[in-house]
């Protein structure tokens with residue numbers, strides 16, 4: 001069997017087109033322009049790329065973007081002051097502090113200082129709690145992107161499917177589990193200390209790999225016909241060339257799975273598209289206006 005390759009880049013482009021349409025309506029009917037503030041501390045090269053792409057794609061959708069770049073030596077108090085300023089700015093509907101932060105800064109303190117209604121990353125504890133009890137919330141971008149791909153590409157519907165999530169991070173693994181539970185999947189969260197990972201993965205109709213280890217999941221671990229969502233982004237250098245690979249061995253898995261996301265071009269582009277969707281959603285909620293399809297469609 002050769003799996004369908006899920007084109008996350010194309011799906012993200014469609015989502016961004018929907019966001020662009022909604023932004024245009026907000027401007028034409030209400031003279032409102034959604035605003036997204038992105039804060040980067042330090043000079044991590046990958047974060048630089050992500051922040052640049054966020055600002056560029058926001059602009060292309062008609063979202064006003066506000067970028068704050070801070071020195072790696074910025075104190076936690078200085079960063080908190082920036083967050084407070086953005087919380088108070090009515091032109092800013094979404095705030096994102098790019099992770100990882102330098103080690104001397106307590107990320108939880110910073111994420112907890114963001115106004116939950118502007119928390120387009122969905123990392124504030126009140127959004128985490130609301131998602132876990134099934135209330136309307138802001139939803140973390142990567143798991144939201146994975147869910148939208150699964151709703152589109154997993155054959156046979158999500159309800160009743162056994163989903164195995166490998167990875168228990170607050171950014172991906174845990175919120176992904178909440179989202180799939182809401183879709184009536186049977187959810188197993190596995191992680192680095194799970195015993196006999198291959199046999200757990202072998203029972204999965206849906207596999208979400210978010211463990212951060214290059215090509216760790218082998219093709220013969222995967223149930224024939226399963227849908228595989230690879231969240232991993234690992235930079236590897238082979239024969240003097242650097243390239244990106246996921247947490248799943250793509251070539252092997254594609255021989256067994258029903259559908260699979262590639263790396264790059266799978267989940268990554270969905271992360272930024274969902275950030276833009278969350279920003280417009282936050283703007284609409286702030287102004288008590290109809291939200292774009294997306295979170296509302298998912299009942300979130």
Ligand SMILES: Nc1nc2c(c(=O)[nH]1)N[C@@H](CN(C=O)c1ccc(C(=O)N[C@@H](CCC(=O)O)C(=O)O)cc1)CN2
Pocket residue numbers: 046049050096097098099100121141142233244263264265266267268269270271272
């Ligand atoms: N505050 C946040 N920080 C981080 C998040 C997040 O959701 N919020 N997620 C990741 C990084 N990330 C977004 O910030 C992100 C990662 C990857 C991509 C992406 O488009 N990847 C491409 C490949 C890009 C490349 O060449 O490196 C792909 O997979 O096709 C977008 C966003 C950690 N931090």
